[in-house]
Amino acid sequence: MSRIVAGRMTHRHEGELVVFHIGMQINRWWRPDLWAPVFAAMPGMLRELSRDPDSGFLGYELLLGAGGPYVVQYWSSIDKLYAYAMDPAQQHRPAWTRFNGLARKAPGAVGIWHETFLVERAESVYVSTRPMGLPKATELVPVTRAGDRAQARFAQGRTSATAR
Structure with missing residues (x-):
């Protein structure tokens, strides 16, 4: 477990910042054979991204929402996020293909969603x-x-939140 940092802290970041939310909604909890493969795909993608400093991936937080797990991801570039999503050599594209096949076999068993924010x-x-x-x-x-x-x-500017 990470140590607690005492006091009031904030972040500092210069340049483009993308916040990407991605999650799954488990609609049939009693069918782990349908939702577990979707759930299992994300850790590998996060490891892959975390190991590649050129990917543009800055980090993430894994959370649990009302319908299931979701991840808040931070990226240095919208172009790098899209490049990762479309690259057939990376884990996302094959996982997306597997999900689409599963969704055709069992419509509505599990849903996926994402939201992308380019942060000024x-x-x-x-x-x-x-x-x-x-x-x-x-x-x-x-x-x-x-x-x-x-x-x-x-008010202190673009994505930098500390005093200059």
Whole structure:
């Protein structure tokens, strides 16, 4: 387990920032034969991306929502995100093909979804938490006096949330 970082922290990041949510909705819990293969595909993709510093992948958080698990991913470029998604040599494309085959055999058993955000500015604060979210994916820095309030951090520019 990661250590707790005491105090008020925020993130610092310069350049393009993409936040990508991707998840699955388990519609037939009693049919793990239908949803388990979809669930099992994500860890391999996350490992693959985490090991490739040129992929544009900055990091992720795995969460559990009302319908099932989902992942919040952070990327340095929308083009790199799309390049990964379309590359047949990477794990995503074959997993997508397998999902489509499964969806044809058992329509509605499991759903998948994603949302993509190109972030112009971002503000964050983490008080006495483990490293997580945006600062874990970018850079964790203390909140400065000039960035003491959310409005101030948000106003300080493009995706950089600390005082300059």
